[in-house]
Amino acid sequence: MADRLEVQGRHGKSRVRVSRVWRRPAAAGGHVIVEWNVAVSVVSDCLPSYTSDDNSAIVATDSIKNTVYVKAKECKEIVSMEEFAVILGRHFTSLYPQVSEATVTIVERPWERVVVDGKPHSHGFKLGVEKHVTEVIVKKSGNLLINSGIQGYSLLKTTQSGFEKFVRDRYTLLPDTRERIVATEVTAWWRYPFEHVSQIPSKSFCFTQRYQDVKKVLADTFFGPPDVGVYSPSVQNTLYLMAKEVLNRFPDIASVQLRMPNLHFIPVNLGNKENPGLVKFADDVYLPTDEPHGTIEATVSRPKSKL
Numbered sequence: 001m002a003d004r005l006e007v008q009g010r011h012g013k014s015r016v017r018v019s020r021v022w023r024r025p026a027a028a029g030g031h032v033i034v035e036w037n038v039a040v041s042v043v044s045d046c047l048p049s050y051t052s053d054d055n056s057a058i059v060a061t062d063s064i065k066n067t068v069y070v071k072a073k074e075c076k077e078i079v080s081m082e083e084f085a086v087i088l089g090r091h092f093t094s095l096y097p098q099v100s101e102a103t104v105t106i107v108e109r110p111w112e113r114v115v116v117d118g119k120p121h122s123h124g125f126k127l128g129v130e131k132h133v134t135e136v137i138v139k140k141s142g143n144l145l146i147n148s149g150i151q152g153y154s155l156l157k158t159t160q161s162g163f164e165k166f167v168r169d170r171y172t173l174l175p176d177t178r179e180r181i182v183a184t185e186v187t188a189w190w191r192y193p194f195e196h197v198s199q200i201p202s203k204s205f206c207f208t209q210r211y212q213d214v215k216k217v218l219a220d221t222f223f224g225p226p227d228v229g230v231y232s233p234s235v236q237n238t239l240y241l242m243a244k245e246v247l248n249r250f251p252d253i254a255s256v257q258l259r260m261p262n263l264h265f266i267p268v269n270l271g272n273k274e275n276p277g278l279v280k281f282a283d284d285v286y287l288p289t290d291e292p293h294g295t296i297e298a299t300v301s302r303p304k305s306k307l
């Protein structure tokens, strides 16, 4: 019986932390540093290692970890993390006959160049908050998928948000409002159109710039114009408009997945019989909480071509 069992395994190394510096002169823009947390996972034909003591086909996870540093060293030119993930995926699927597929996930620690006296510093950086992430799957054939995204992008506005005319039944306590704080921590994922390593543009396309551009479109749509903002009737509608604007602005992005928890700012009203108006809410004092919080997410895609 046991001989008939199916095994679908994969192995790799997670939390491989690597940082790479490219030392350009100040006149050429200064030093560039990236700090990446890399995970590599390979689909590899090494069944005997699961079913017996035969490890002869295993590419050791230790070697996988070492490869991350070797490849970082070999990148003499600045690379985006998407390009680095493709380099790693290509490496494992082309060097080892038994490796049919590699998934490379990278989370970037957001070191941002500081500005001193109005000038970008040539070698000084401070840590930002929201993170650029990517997941690249490379097959031996060279077919690939590149998904990138943002994690931990916290956005809040103090007005121009409401929520009304929702289901009202015996379970409902929440009053309708056209005046509330809306706060969220956006997680976004989008897919690039490249489906084979041969389609990846060499220099004309910059994944890092695209990340910055998508981030800006998401925030600009969330906030609206600086003086008047834009009214949000629900997190759902704002999420949709943010995704729609990304699809409008970047024709090569086919779909956007957004996760936008509703991080509540609850109006504070304090009082009792003797002291009924100790704190009377007048759109000023709130109790911020994320426990519990609303969970709102959607994937917004272009209609599939009818051709």
Ligand SMILES: O=c1[nH]c(=O)c2[nH]c(=O)[nH]c2[nH]1
Binding pocket: 163, 174, 233, 234, 235, 236, 262, 294
């Ligand atoms: O924008 C919102 N969407 C909801 O689905 C919801 N539910 C809720 O209690 N408050 C809100 N706000």
